Amino acid sequence: MMEFVVSFMLIIGGAFGVIGAFGLIRMPDVLIRMHASAKIGTLSALLILGAAALWFGDAGITVRVIMIVVFLFFDRAHRLAHDRPRRDLHRGAPLARREQCRPRPQSPCPCA
Amino acid sequence: MENMLPLAFDIGTALVLGATALALVRLVLGPSLPDRVVALDMMTVMIVSFCGVASIRYEEPAFLDVALALALVGFLATVALARFAERAVVRKKEDEEAEAEAREAAE
Numbered sequence: 542m543m544e545f546v547v548s549f550m551l552i553i554g555g556a557f558g559v560i561g562a563f564g565l566i567r568m569p570d571v572l573i574r575m576h577a578s579a580k581i582g583t584l585s586a587l588l589i590l591g592a593a594a595l596w597f598g599d600a601g602i603t604v605r606v607i608m609i610v611v612f613l614f615f616d617r618a619h620r621l622a623h624d625r626p627r628r629d630l631h632r633g634a635p636l637a638r639r640e641q642c643r644p645r646p647q648s649p650c651p652c653a
Numbered sequence: 654m655e656n657m658l659p660l661a662f663d664i665g666t667a668l669v670l671g672a673t674a675l676a677l678v679r680l681v682l683g684p685s686l687p688d689r690v691v692a693l694d695m696m697t698v699m700i701v702s703f704c705g706v707a708s709i710r711y712e713e714p715a716f717l718d719v720a721l722a723l724a725l726v727g728f729l730a731t732v733a734l735a736r737f738a739e740r741a742v743v744r745k746k747e748d749e750e751a752e753a754e755a756r757e758a759a760e
Binding site: 544585613 | 660678687688692695705725
């Protein structure tokens, strides 16, 4: 039973990783690429590391896995999915055609 | 059912390495610095996943320590590169302003 769960999590995690990487290649601009890779990549790592924690079933290893996941969440969920896109936009990263933002002279740029 | 676990190891390793290779393609293609940073992040996370697969496959929990260090380094690298990109914008703006002032002074 445990073998089945671990195998399932490994394969699903790997499949999510490939899907996220495909998103990274196929999506048209940097914000959508971030959206694809940050969320799906984190889910993939979460599944695979969870499989490792289940497989060893040891308290020390589980704590280690939780720490890895917390660091990944710090990185991805905050930096990648919220903070950095804004900076990249102001840095002038090219957007897909229909997503060009209109300049608003009244609102001063918050991160310049 | 007997051979399911080794097969899952092989498939998992292949998928994770494939994802790393695809992220490498985006790293090479660019086209801008933020794109490359995103691709590098994806590669870091996929290598962390690979460490997880390897730790199960070789029954070696030490790979998880590698993954922990890699997650930390990836976090710091993201923060540093984000700061770098942001300061590059500020520097560019300052340069443009200085140029405009110089032009006005010349006129």
